[in-house]
Amino acid sequence: xxxxSATKLNIWFGETSxxxxxxxxxxxxxxxxxxxxxxxxxxxxxxxxxxxxDLTPSFKMQGEVMFEDTDIRKINVELLRKKIGMxxxxxxxxxxSIFDNVAYGLRxxxxxxxxxxxxxxKQALTQGYLWDEVKDRLPESAxxxxxxxxxxxxxxxxxxxxPDVILFDEPxxxxxxxxxxxxxxxxxxxxxxxxxxxxxxxxxxAARVGDRTAFFLSGELxxxxxxxxxxxxPSDRRTDDYIRGKFG
Amino acid sequence: MRKIKEFLxxxxxxxxxxxxxxxxxxxxxxxxxxxxAVFKSVSAFAFLGGSKWYPISEPPQLGxxxxxxxxxxxxxxxxxxxxxxxxxxxxYIAEIAPLKIKEVLKAGIxxxxxxxxxxxxxxxxxxxxxxxxxxxHLPTGLTALSGSIMLAxxxxxxxxxxxxxALYSVPKNYKEGAFALGATHWQTIYRVIxxxxxxxxxxAIMLGIGRVIGETMAVMMIxxxxxxxxxxxxxxxxxxxxxIAAEMGEAVVGSEHYFALFAIGIVLFVISFAINxxxxxxxxxxx
Amino acid sequence: MARNPYRSxxxxxFCLLLATLFIVVPVGMIVVVIIxxxxxxxxxxxxxxxxxxxxxxxxxxxxxxxxxxxxxxxxSFALPIGLFAAIYLSEYAKGNFLxxxxxxxxxxxxxxxxxxxxxxxxxxxxxxxxxxxxxxxxALTLGIMILPLIITASREALESVPASFRExxxxxxxxxxxxxxxxxxxxxxxxxxxxxxxxxxxAAGETAPILFTAAAFYLPRLPHSIxxxxxxxxxxxxxxxxxxxxxxxxxxxxxALVLVFLVLVMNLIAVVIRYQFRKKKKW
Numbered sequence: 164x165x166x167x168s169a170t171k172l173n174i175w176f177g178e179t180s181x182x183x184x185x186x187x188x189x190x191x192x193x194x195x196x197x198x199x200x201x202x203x204x205x206x207x208x209x210x211x212x213x214x215x216x217d218l219t220p221s222f223k224m225q226g227e228v229m230f231e232d233t234d235i236r237k238i239n240v241e242l243l244r245k246k247i248g249m250x251x252x253x254x255x256x257x258x259x260s261i262f263d264n265v266a267y268g269l270r271x272x273x274x275x276x277x278x279x280x281x282x283x284x285k286q287a288l289t290q291g292y293l294w295d296e297v298k299d300r301l302p303e304s305a306x307x308x309x310x311x312x313x314x315x316x317x318x319x320x321x322x323x324x325x326p327d328v329i330l331f332d333e334p335x336x337x338x339x340x341x342x343x344x345x346x347x348x349x350x351x352x353x354x355x356x357x358x359x360x361x362x363x364x365x366x367x368x369a370a371r372v373g374d375r376t377a378f379f380l381s382g383e384l385x386x387x388x389x390x391x392x393x394x395x396x397p398s399d400r401r402t403d404d405y406i407r408g409k410f411g
Numbered sequence: 412m413r414k415i416k417e418f419l420x421x422x423x424x425x426x427x428x429x430x431x432x433x434x435x436x437x438x439x440x441x442x443x444x445x446x447x448a449v450f451k452s453v454s455a456f457a458f459l460g461g462s463k464w465y466p467i468s469e470p471p472q473l474g475x476x477x478x479x480x481x482x483x484x485x486x487x488x489x490x491x492x493x494x495x496x497x498x499x500x501x502x503y504i505a506e507i508a509p510l511k512i513k514e515v516l517k518a519g520i521x522x523x524x525x526x527x528x529x530x531x532x533x534x535x536x537x538x539x540x541x542x543x544x545x546x547x548h549l550p551t552g553l554t555a556l557s558g559s560i561m562l563a564x565x566x567x568x569x570x571x572x573x574x575x576x577a578l579y580s581v582p583k584n585y586k587e588g589a590f591a592l593g594a595t596h597w598q599t600i601y602r603v604i605x606x607x608x609x610x611x612x613x614x615a616i617m618l619g620i621g622r623v624i625g626e627t628m629a630v631m632m633i634x635x636x637x638x639x640x641x642x643x644x645x646x647x648x649x650x651x652x653x654x655i656a657a658e659m660g661e662a663v664v665g666s667e668h669y670f671a672l673f674a675i676g677i678v679l680f681v682i683s684f685a686i687n688x689x690x691x692x693x694x695x696x697x698x
Numbered sequence: 699m700a701r702n703p704y705r706s707x708x709x710x711x712f713c714l715l716l717a718t719l720f721i722v723v724p725v726g727m728i729v730v731v732i733i734x735x736x737x738x739x740x741x742x743x744x745x746x747x748x749x750x751x752x753x754x755x756x757x758x759x760x761x762x763x764x765x766x767x768x769x770x771x772x773x774s775f776a777l778p779i780g781l782f783a784a785i786y787l788s789e790y791a792k793g794n795f796l797x798x799x800x801x802x803x804x805x806x807x808x809x810x811x812x813x814x815x816x817x818x819x820x821x822x823x824x825x826x827x828x829x830x831x832x833x834x835x836x837a838l839t840l841g842i843m844i845l846p847l848i849i850t851a852s853r854e855a856l857e858s859v860p861a862s863f864r865e866x867x868x869x870x871x872x873x874x875x876x877x878x879x880x881x882x883x884x885x886x887x888x889x890x891x892x893x894x895x896x897x898x899x900x901a902a903g904e905t906a907p908i909l910f911t912a913a914a915f916y917l918p919r920l921p922h923s924i925x926x927x928x929x930x931x932x933x934x935x936x937x938x939x940x941x942x943x944x945x946x947x948x949x950x951x952x953x954a955l956v957l958v959f960l961v962l963v964m965n966l967i968a969v970v971i972r973y974q975f976r977k978k979k980k981w
Contacts, residue, residue, distance in 0.1 A: 215865060220792055245871030255866045258885055267880070268870035273413070317866075324870055417875040421790070427779050428786025431803040431849065434842050438810060441821045499717030507711055508718075516722060518969070523725045525965045527903025529932040530954050533939045534728050567721050597707035618809070625811025627906040628932075632940055652813045652906070659817070659910050664825060676817040680810060687809035691802060 164191040166328060166358045167212060167247075171226035174207055176219060181207050183382050185226075189328075194350060194359040196373030196390065198366055200410065203379040205362045206252075209330050212360065213247040214240055231327075245272060248321035252333040254313030256305035256320075261297050264305045264316055268324035283323055291319030292349050311342025318349060328358040336364060347372050366406055370394050378402045442680055446673035449473065458674060464638040464649075466658065466668040473671045475678070477640045481555070481648035482624060484641050485634060488559025489566055489623045494616055496563070497570030501615070504571065505578035506600055517575075524568035532632035535561040540633055547645055553635030555648040561629050566619035573618060577611020578604060614693035621686040625679065627652040651675050732955050739952025748918035753934075753942050756918075758953055763920055764833075764928030765902055765960070768912060771837025771924070772844060772901045777894055780848030784890075787849070788856035789878055808846035812906040815843045819911035834924040836912020843907055844897035851893020855886035888975035892968045899964035903957065905932040915941075931957045 167189040174182040182204045189195050197205045207216065214235060216222045228235045235243055245268070257264050265284040274280055284301075288294040293315040297308070305316055314334060321329055331350070335343040350359055350372055363369050369376050370390060377387040378399075386399045397403045404410060449458065453473050461474015504516050539560060544552030581604050589599040605612070635647020636657060655672050662669040743757055750756030783800075791797040819839030829835045859882050867877040905913075914927035915937060921928045935953045938945045 213869060215869060218865070218868070241871045241873050243871075244869055248871075249869040251862070251866065251869075253862075255862050257863060257866055257881060267867070268872065271867075271870065271872035271876045271880070320870065413873075417873060420875055424782045424786045424790060427782030428791065428800060430779050430783055431800055431807050431845065434845065435803045435806050435810075437822065438814070438818045438842075441818055441826070442814070445817075445821045496717045496720050499714045500721050503711075503714040503718045507714060516718060519722045519725055521965065521969075522729070522962065523721065525899055525903070525961050526725075526728065527905070527932050527957060527961060529903070529905045529936050530732070530958055531728070533935055533950065533954055534731070536939060538731075564721075564724065571721070595703045595707045597710045598703060601710070621809050625809070625813070627811065627813040628936060632936070652811055655813050655817060656906055656909055659820065673817055673821070676814050679814050683809045683811055683814075684806055687806045688802065691805050 165189070166191045167228065167230050167360075169208075169211070169226065169228045172208075172211070172228060173225040174204070174211065174216070175221075175223045177221040181382055182211075185384050187377065187384065187387060189358060189360060191358050192354060192356075193374040194354050194361055194372050196369035196376045197360065197362045197379060198364075198369045198376060198405070199379035199385075200405065201364070202381075204382040205379045206332055208379070209249075209332050209360060209362050212328070212330055213244045213249055215244075215249065245324050246326055247328040247330060248324065248326035249330045249332065250314070250317050250321055250334050253337050254310055254317055256308070256313050256316055259305060260302050261305050261308065261316060262301040265320050265323045268320060272324060287319040287323035288316075290322050290349075290353070291315045292345055293319055309342075311338050311345060314338060314342065314346060315349065318346070322353075326357065328360065329353065331359065331361040331363075333363055333365075334361070335368065343368070366408075378405065380405070439680060442673055442677045445670060446675075446677045447670075449667060449670035449674045452667055453671075458671070459678075462640055464654070466662075466671060471667050471671075473667065475651070475654075475671075475675060477638050478649055478651045478654050478675065479678075480640055481634070481638070482650040482652070484555045484644060484648055485558040485562060485630065485650055486620060486623050488555060488644055489562035490616075490620055492559060492563035493566040493570060493619060493623075497567045497615070497619060498574055498612060500567070501571045501574035501578060501612075502600060502605070505575045506596070506604065517572075520568050520571050523564065524572070527628075528565060528626060529628040529632070531561055531564060532629035535629060535633045543645075549645055551635060551647065553633055553647050555634060555641055555644040555646065558630050558634035558648070558650075559644065561633055562623045562626055565626055565629065566623045569622050570615045570619035573615035574608070574612045577608040577615065580611070581607045610693045614690040617686050617690040617693070621683055621690070624686075625652060625683055627656045631656050651679055655679075729958070732951060732958055735947065736951040736953075736955025736958075739946075739948035739950075740955060744949075744952055745956070749916065749929075749934075750918070753916060753938050754945050754949070758929075758931065758934060758956065760917060760920055761929040761931045761934040761953070762956065764912075764914075765931045767833050767921065767924075767928060768836050768840060768908060768930055769898050769901045771833060772840035773894060773898055775838055775841035776845045776848050776897060780845050780893075780897075781852050781890060783845075783849045784852035784856055785878060785883075787853050789874070789882070804846045804849055807842070808850075810843075812843065812904055813909075815839055815907040816909050816911060818842075819907060824911055830925060831910065831912055831914075831927050832925045833912055833921060833928055836908040836928075836930075837924075839907045839911045840901040840904065843904065844901050847897045847900060848893050851896065852886070852890045855889020855893070856882055858889065859885045888971050892972050895964050895968040895971070899961045899968075902964070903932055903961045905930075905936055908933060931960070 165188045169185050169187045172182060172185040199205050210216045211228060257267060262284055265287050266280050269280050269283055285294060293312060296312060308316060335346055373390045376390045376393040378385045380401055386397060386402045394406060458473055458475060460476055462476045463472040463474045464477055465472040504513055508516060535557060539557050540552035543554060543557045585603050585607055586599055589603045630650050631653035636649045636653055637647035638649045641648045655675055659672050662672055745757060746759050747757030748760055819835055823829045823835035823838050824831055863881050864877050867881045908930055912928060913930050913933040917927060917929050935957060939950050
């Protein structure tokens with residue numbers, strides 16, 4: 164089942180063309196990894212999906228992006244962002260307590276019942292593999308957590324609003340290998356219930372967790388295929404060069 | 412429900428955002444509304460160029476040239492004193508002072524900026540005025556010079572803080588480049604940093620002068636308030652601002668005198684507008 | 699003889715130091731003199747009694763109360779408008795001509811001479827709206843005068859909240875206003891507070907705007923409503939130092955000290971808040 168599809172997508176920031184003629188279909192319950200060197204447009208693509216690019220005044224786009232057969236520009240933007248959550252490159256807790264970080268989204272979407280909020284916070288933290296570590300320190304500032312814990316808090320925070328799709332923007336770029344492993348483990352479990360798009364600089368990470376992998380280069384989609392295929396027999400020479408570390 | 416609430420709040424935010432434009436317009440309109448009436452009885456030329464200000468004689472003579480010159484003399488005097496000292500102090504704070512002293516100095520400058528002008532006027536009356544009288548053997552110490560000195564102190568905080576900002580924001584590598592060529596610290600300041608910060612310093616000077624022209628209470632308390640064309644800086648003068656402050660209390664609402672004071676207000680508004688727009692252009696380059 | 703660059707540097711730095719001392723030493727002296735001479739005049743009676751014998755004796759209580767009323771009124775008018783205006787500029791405004799005009803208007807509003815505010819308040823509030831010379835007219839005039847200060851300080855505070863917080867909040871599906879209300883504003887409070895307090899200090903010290911809009915020459919009782927005239931500290935100091943002959947020096951310095959104390963305490967509070975905030979900043 165196709166969850167999200169982008170057709171003939173072109174994006175500019177001011178006069179600079181960032182993405183050119185992108186056509187991608189993202190299936191439900193898969194992990195799609197997007198790899199490519201920096202400035203290849205992969206983060207811009209990701210931010211397109213929940214319309215965070217709209218925050219940049221010079222942003223312009225052409226083509227269309229459909230979420231469950233509706234043009235994302237026709238969906239109420241807050242609802243869209245609830246459905247398509249995002250985890251950022253650096254752990255980015257809100258300046259609130261651990262509990263309030265997770266409860267924030269629920270409250271913003273109108274949930275007032277304290278008991279339900281508590282339950283959902285616990286559930287989300289459990290899903291994010293953080294509950295056991297923080298269950299006794301929920302009222303503490305989220306900034307007191309370690310980097311890896313903060314990132315899992317951000318995942319839990321995203322899960323709490325019950326999205327369909329989760330976008331990960333280089334979620335492990337600031338983390339040590341052990342924390343990275345925990346985040347990856349969480350992603351693999353989450354795949355059962357959610358659709359995941361993972362942008363990563365780390366080619367090996369894409370190989371470890373991605374069902375399919377897309378390779379972006381200079382604003383173009385070079386290749387999109389099953390992860391094994393991309394890593395063993397890519398059809399484009401540039402993909403091979405990048406994976407082997409010849410550039411990027 | 413939430414949507415409606417947010418819609419209303421965002422409209423309110425927009426309205427408040429426009430409030431400053433609204434108030435500037437409102438000030439200008441109300442000054443014009445009251446001030447332009449004076450030109451029914453006196454031409455703009457006679458008003459600005461007339462050398463006699465006798466607003467309560469019959470018929471009133473409404474020439475503000477003495478007041479303009481009074482403001483000019485005091486302002487020029489204050490500028491001559493405050494510009495070199497203010498810029499010098501800014502350079503010292505930005506470039507030379509060690510970090511801790513720098514914080515203390517900045518706090519001192521902020522302190523000066525915070526002292527109400529009526530207090531500075533009061534202090535000037537008690538200390539400076541008798542001093543000027545004694546030093547120059549004058550019949551009164553309430554002179555343009557006393558006003559200039561006191562006003563210089565009110566301009567300095569503005570000049571120092573804005574000029575210091577400008578000096579501070581000169582890119583570090585300019586300085587490093589000059590040092591690398593073997594220039595001394597002073598040569599670097601004089602030949603590299605000051606020129607690079609010149610626009611900001613110019614803006615600082617203009618805003619300082621703007622503050623001086625608009626200053627009212629201290630000036631009224633120590634310049635003597637004689638509405639005659641000043642022949643030296645050691646005589647009493649009367650400024651535009653002091654005239655309004657001193658006479659509005661007695662002017663009958665709707666009288667020619669009342670309108671004339673508003674017309675002076677227009678002159679002041681236009682001057683401050685011109686200074687602020689120019690200074691802003693200096694700081695931001697484009698409109 | 700060739701100029702020795704190190705000697706000219708020494709001379710130049712000495713001159714710069716001199717310039718600095720030229721400002722700092724008088725400031726210190728002014729403060730010291732006011733405190734030293736003023737403290738003799740400060741008694742419980744001085745602070746709580748009405749002026750007597752044509753202001754040559756008694757206290758300054760009505761002037762203190764008047765100033766508190768005027769300042770409170772000014773801030774309750776200017777803070778909401780100023781804060782919303784700052785939110786507009788920091789969160790909503792695009793980099794267009796309108797924004798440029800708003801910023802220019804703020805700069806101009808900050809530069810309008812205080813006596814011109816007085817004229818404006820007189821013609822708009824006192825005469826046009828028929829509020830008369832009253833607390834209301836004076837407070838509104840002062841409020842408009844401190845508006846640019848509050849807008850500028852609040853805007854800086856709002857803009858110093860990292861953009862990433864806004865993104866994180868928006869990405870959870872919070873609306874723009876929710877993000878401002880729950881994430882941006884709470885983290886900008888110290889900066890807004892600092893600006894507000896500085897505005898208070900400014901409003902407390904200004905005389906010219908209230909000359910014709912609010913201030914009473916001599917009114918030895920407390921105001922009954924916002925349509926009453928009031929005495930105010932800065933105007934009272936002006937009156938007893940220029941309009942009334944033979945006022946005891948103790949009373950004049952005492953009044954100056956109370957006024958300076960009020961203004962400086964507010965500035966000090968602002969500095970402390972700013973310092974505390976910087977120290978425990980979380981990001």
